[in-house]
Amino acid sequence: MRIHNFKGGVHPPQAKNTMECSTVSVGVPEKIVIPMTQHIGAPCQVLVKKGDYVKVGQVIGNTEAYISAPVHSSVSGTVTAVDERIISGSKPVVCVEIKPDGLQELSEDIAVPIVDSKESFVKAIRDSGLTGLGGAGFPAHVKLNPPKDTKIDTLIINAAECEPYITSDYRECMENTGDIIEGINHVLKWTGIPRALIGIEDNKPGAIKKLGEAVKDYSHITVHSLKTRYPQGAEKTLIKTLTGREVPPGKLPHDVSCLVMNVASVAFIAEYLKTGMPLIKKRITVDGSAVKIPGNVYALIGTPVKDVFNFCGGFSAEPKKLIMGGPMMGVALYSADLPVMKYTNALLALDEKEGSIPGEYSCIRCGRCVKACPMNLLPFEIDRLVKARLHDDLDKLNIMDCMECGSCVYACPSKRLIVQSIRLGKDILRRAAKK
Template sequence: MGLPTLKGGIHLYEGKELSEDKPVVMLQSKGEMVFPLSQHIGAPAKPLVAAGDHVLVGQKIGEMDGVISACVISSVSGTVKAIEPRMIANGTMIMSIIIENDETYQTIESFGIKRDPKTLSKEEIRNIIKEAGIVGLGGAGFPTYVKLSPRDDAKIDTVIVNGAECEPYLTSDYRLMIEEPEKIIKGLQIMLQLFEHARGVISIEDNKPKAIEKLQELAKDEPRITILPIKTKYPQGWERTLINNVTGRKINSDMLPAEAGCIVNNVGTVISIYNAVAENTPLIRRIITVTGDAIQNPQNYCVRIGTSYQQLVEASGGYKTEPKKLISGGPMMGQAMAHTDIPVTKVSSALVAMAEDETAGNPAAACIRCGRCVRVCPGRLVPQKMVLAAANSDAERFFKLNGMECCECGSCSYICPARIPLTETFIKTHQSITIKKENKREAKR
């Protein structure tokens, strides 16, 4: 019997060899820092500071506004210059707190004080995670304290740590598993304190044998923790795929993982939980992979949230050649950027600079009905029919085709010989349908 895997999916050029053996380098930020008040799923945070205020490292500068929201914490000390709209990676303008970094990195009084997680109650642990501003670092940005607060703790029987990192080029999670595996185990132990009846499973693609070996060694005397190697295939790190691989259960877009008895968190999120609970350090840093064939020296950096992407480029020696495409995140699910004057946020994972843009100058042709998109779809959908419904603004047909189950992984667009922008169309359709739902909900209030 082979390793667990998903149906469909694709095997991609990984590009990980550019940075996977590059240990994480601490990058000190300088100059202006930008803290968007929306770095997460849910309502934007409310500013707690004003222009002219002096702030410290670890100080809460944005308060969560609603149940689904997240705090924003300053990663530097300095003076608030303004609160104004700034562009983030997806091109939208978000109200942001602008701080001039004084480069002294003075911290709040309680910052970094160690404590024993075993002495804390469930309520205390969840509140620490909430106040630390932790969100899902795998890209979605869902507030972690909400995910760790299901209606019934007793019904959670599996806590999954996502170590797949199936996106090409990205190696930040791999470096965390190599360099800080103890924190992953301890962070998982903290989560298991919240769910007494649960087992912990760390799921890692088999193209990361060193990470698997390290974590297996650390977990060998942990009866509640298992390391599960899975087959290397994209998009193996999809939450639904992981749940199915680990438990055999299936969920859909109308369900939360908790309804299937599962909690799923990325390895970076798990380390952030450990840092907050055991070391009183809120989410103020991210591990970022800077890579691509246009980058002079690909590298992994530990960088303060709010730092400009341009500083990452400069730290990597600039460009070997002028990039034709800049991507925040991976090439499959990341976002193309017009420039690097954009801040690193909680959900940033990589900067990929490509010497060529393979999609440029290649207009879409007519569908040849080859069925490749159907074969690779991990959701077992029919993209060629979905895109027709979406193009005709036929939401009812799109629903009947289970279009809302699409995970926007990009596999169909990648494999399409006609270069039809399938995933792009589905993303826009999802957004349109979601906005209409929200408008109807607001109208009924």
């Protein structure tokens, strides 16, 4: 099969320091905080109150909204608070705080789902609470049930893992190969998609070999080695690389007959259909220049990130910046008390040298940001318009197509804070559209 190239991209240092670190469990923390919004879409309504005893796997938040996913308790224990807290962004989110009793009693609701049709499969995936585990947090059942008039012919499994530092998907490939293949076969069977393509960057030969051996008996599943180039793992670039199809501005993967799922998401599907245990834990890479013992861990959803860092030996230097996700697209954390979320795939602590933001210089019109942009945008011009408050012209520059990959910033010799401008510009356009 021919591998295509996507336009642009950059080559940041890979820093895959934890590739050979097997995943170990952080255990049950002293306190859990579970936000009702951990996904794209409608927030969940809280189903428990202060003083309630909850069990592992119990649904503690749900909604009838289609684009959403239920949230489950990751521990057994007593609800100590239901209140609003700032998690990320500026909007408060309703959270359930639980004091674990350490018994990890399982909820009576946990049962292997009965799946005998596409409808029951999609319902089971919703009930599992699965949202994209690669970092995007999009409810998986919505992806698995595209509009009726679309025909999907290719399932793309994203194992590219192009962000520096992160190796959690690589560990998934190495430690959970069987579930990945089983999960892919479930998705193909119940959605009727005829083939699956697994894309992995060529800096992970171990995973390419292991998955390649695992798919030998399945002619409809193929493994593809991709050039190591950021952002190879972004949905639209991966589709272009593996199929040659371009998702037009404003369109989605299903508009070009593709469904993209993260490798950990399909592995979770296999496990859920065998055990009925909903999404309550995450495999996370812990790394960065301020982390004493980098590694890969399993953490229960809701575990304070400081507990995860402490499990990894704490800090070797005062962290200047904590990041949830990778250094290119991750979100800076304002506190180490914030909880692990469904979409957390990495926690980074950067020291003074690594975590400082360099000062901006004037744009020298060198065009490197344009060359680096995989979405064919004009980053320098968007940056100029936002900073000059010329918001009326932003729409013409397709700003909403920006995936905030940060390639333009990485390439810029003047260290322009282009992504911040783009986020601000998008927010301004969204508010204008609401009005």
